[in-house]
Every structure is written in structure tokens, then in C-alpha cells.
Amino acid sequence: MSSIRLFSISGMDVKVHYSLFIVIAFLTWIFNVQSYPYGFKGMEFGIFLSFLASLSLFIAVFLHELGHSFLSIRMGYPVREIVLFIFGGVSVLEKHPKGIDEVKVSVAGPSVSFFIALIFYIASQSQIFLLKEFSEVFYRINLIIGIFNLLPAFPLDGGRILRGLMAERIGFTKATSISAEIGKGMAIFMAIFGLIYNLWLTFIAIFIYLGASEEEKLSRIESVLERLKVGEIMTEDVKTVSKDMSVEEFISFAFKNKHLGYPVVENEKLVGIVTLHDVVSKGKETRIGDVMKRDVVVLSPDDPSIKAFRIMNETGLGRIPVVREGRIVGIISKTDLLRLMEIEEVLKLGRK
Ligand SMILES: [Zn+2]
Known part of the structure; x- marks a missing residue:
């Protein structure tokens, strides 16, 4: 505002x-x-x-x-x-x-x-x-x-x-x-x-x-x-990238997967998050590990999904990784929440 x-x-x-x-x-x-x-x-x-x-x-x-x-x-x-x-x-x-x-x-x-x-x-x-x-x-x-x-x-x-x-x-x-x-x-x-x-x-x-x-x-x-719990509505198939990926590779990866941001994973553990905005002004050969953000907001699969909604509203984040014991188990996006509302509307009409 x-x-x-x-x-x-x-x-x-x-x-x-x-x-x-x-x-x-x-x-x-x-x-x-x-x-x-x-x-x-x-x-x-x-x-x-x-x-x-x-x-x-x-x-x-x-x-x-x-x-x-x-x-x-x-x-x-x-x-x-x-x-x-x-x-x-x-x-x-x-x-x-x-x-x-x-x-x-x-x-x-x-x-x-x-x-x-x-x-x-x-x-x-x-x-x-x-x-x-x-x-x-x-x-x-x-x-x-x-x-x-x-x-x-x-x-x-x-x-x-x-x-x-x-x-x-x-x-x-x-x-x-x-x-x-x-x-x-x-x-x-x-x-x-x-x-x-x-x-x-x-x-x-x-x-x-x-x-x-x-x-x-x-x-x-x-x-x-x-x-609903985060675990019930998250997307389980998460597209992740590695720290050693170059910016050039990352951009073509993003084109293919059509999201703006991706969790960065090393030995199956979440180590950071990188978005297209982080790489736009960087050289082609730069490693993702050098441009990613290290402090990542995460959710647990047991959190109520209203928590995801609140965090997104407050921080403007569009996607939040879901983590259990350091391992990434899913991701939840604003689009997921909106789709959920649409589904709920249809179900409600059916119940009437
Ligand atoms: Zn008043």
C-alpha cells in the first residue's frame, strides 16, 4: 500500500x-x-x-x-x-x-x-x-x-x-x-x-x-x-536445484518449470532458496550457491494451512517450502491456496 x-x-x-x-x-x-x-x-x-x-x-x-x-x-x-x-x-x-x-x-x-x-x-x-x-x-x-x-x-x-x-x-x-x-x-x-x-x-x-x-x-x-494441514494440500513433487548449478542452467531450468523461485538442496537437505530476481543481474557462470538466500521461511506439514496464507500475505512470498527434519517434503504456493478455495466453492455448491 x-x-x-x-x-x-x-x-x-x-x-x-x-x-x-x-x-x-x-x-x-x-x-x-x-x-x-x-x-x-x-x-x-x-x-x-x-x-x-x-x-x-x-x-x-x-x-x-x-x-x-x-x-x-x-x-x-x-x-x-x-x-x-x-x-x-x-x-x-x-x-x-x-x-x-x-x-x-x-x-x-x-x-x-x-x-x-x-x-x-x-x-x-x-x-x-x-x-x-x-x-x-x-x-x-x-x-x-x-x-x-x-x-x-x-x-x-x-x-x-x-x-x-x-x-x-x-x-x-x-x-x-x-x-x-x-x-x-x-x-x-x-x-x-x-x-x-x-x-x-x-x-x-x-x-x-x-x-x-x-x-x-x-x-x-x-x-x-x-x-486443513499444510501436509494435506502441499504439492509433493518439488522441483529443486543444486548449489552447483550455474545461473545460465538455472534460467533454462526455470523456463522449463515455469516457477519464479526454487528451493536449493544439498544431500537432500534444504540449504536455501533462489528466485529469478536473484539471478537477473548476475553473470552466466555464477553458481546458484553464491546468489541464493540462506534464511528461508519454511513450514512443517503439520502446520495449519492458514499459517501459510498469513505468511504469504505478510511477506509477499509466493511459495514456501515444507520441511520435515531438514528434508524438503513439499512446497505450498499461493496458487495452491487459491485452487483450494475454488474446489471448496464447487463442493459447497454440490452440498446445497
Ligand atoms: Zn474504530
Whole structure:
């Protein structure tokens, strides 16, 4: 994703998506044309207050996201990064809380927003020049963020709360598909409503709809991959290369076998991995042993295949060797996982 890293907090990388800079400019404009107390139209220092409000809004959204993340970490679900973008943020979790844990983590964000709203509500009662005006607008915005996020439109926080509650009774996968359907339904309603009253709503609705579909797909993949072990779905016939092969030989080998990367094996033991990218700028006579990568991510045949899926998503690796006691026994690729999903879809249709 095209985002830049700002800083790191409690082991999480905080990144901003490029779109955010455009959004800040755009929000400044919105604050500047909306009438008080939802904006600073025609007011003294209006532009300054508008800019300050959009910047603060960005910080408020970040704090909202931190609320989710901190609780999530404390409950034992590590958060790798927070990406702030157009309508707020996404926390990238390594393992997702489910059931009542998801309810708690989801409530944490809106709680932070309500807390910020409360602080600025108190500040708005002061008579201090500009602080009063700023706080009047800013507490309302945070109140709206808190309430809006509690709408049961999955994947908004409210939808996650709904899923968490349902998951306790009917299981995670079913709860996801029901809340995703509700989320999509609400998004369609919102989009139509927005076409009549406020295009902003339509715009947000599209994001909710896409988000709901995406999460639904992910949870389906998870439910299938959690049941199957790597050993059950790996390709057992692995094409390997030797350390002594030359780059020239390797390239013709790759042409024949049509994969980008190959495990390197010596005396039946895995010693490295080599991809076409590693050899492109190397001389023809260079040995594979000199260009291969030695630290190889491997899986055991007993690992659940969801682990393969997670590693591929996190690292961008397309193929992972499967190893038992140092010996390579198979390989698992992204294509294998996708085919598996197709097979599962067909079987599911057959069962209906
Ligand atoms: Zn949230």
C-alpha cells in the first residue's frame, strides 16, 4: 500500500496513506464552508481554525485507532501496524480477536472518541477566545465519529460488535457472513439516502460495502484453511536445484518449470532458496550457491494451512517450502491456496 511510516509505538508501525494529505486539505475546505458549530464559515481566523480542526481530527482518529490497538495488544492480539487513511484507520492485526474479545476491542475505539468529545465539550464551556470556538466544533465532530462508528454496518466498529456477539452463539464464519450482509444492506440504503441528501454519505457507503465484501471473503478463506494441514494440500513433487548449478542452467531450468523461485538442496537437505530476481543481474557462470538466500521461511506439514496464507500475505512470498527434519517434503504456493478455495466453492455448491 502506498503509505509512509511516521513512527513506531509499542512495537506498532504507524503509517499514513498518501490520500490523507489530500483529505486534510479537503477537510479544511469543508470546515471553512460549513456554518458554525459544524464549521467556521465567515468567522474570524476561520481558515486557521479549519486547518487546525482537520489536523486535530487526524490526531483524534489516530487516538481512536490506538484505543483499539492498545486493548488488542493487552488482550494478547499483537498489532503490527496502524495505517491512517481516508476515513480513519485500519489496524493490521496478526491474529483477530473473536467473540466477546472482538466486542471489547471494537468498543475501545468509540470510547476514545467519546472521551475526546467530553474533554472538548468541557473546554467549549470556557470563554477563552478561539479555544471556545474550536472546541464547540471539535467536540461535535468526535461525538459524530463515535456514534457513526457504532452503526451496526460491518466493517464499522458497531458491525464488529454485532459479529462478536453473534459469534458467541453461531460461530465466527456464520456471524461474519450475517453481519457482512447487514453491513452491505445498510451501505446500499446509505448510498441511496446520500444521493438525495449528502453525497458524502454515498462515498462512505461505497467503502463500507467494499469492506464488508472483503472481510466476508477473508473469513471464508480462514474457515477453510484452518481445517486443513499444510501436509494435506502441499504439492509433493518439488522441483529443486543444486548449489552447483550455474545461473545460465538455472534460467533454462526455470523456463522449463515455469516457477519464479526454487528451493536449493544439498544431500537432500534444504540449504536455501533462489528466485529469478536473484539471478537477473548476475553473470552466466555464477553458481546458484553464491546468489541464493540462506534464511528461508519454511513450514512443517503439520502446520495449519492458514499459517501459510498469513505468511504469504505478510511477506509477499509466493511459495514456501515444507520441511520435515531438514528434508524438503513439499512446497505450498499461493496458487495452491487459491485452487483450494475454488474446489471448496464447487463442493459447497454440490452440498446445497
Ligand atoms: Zn474504530
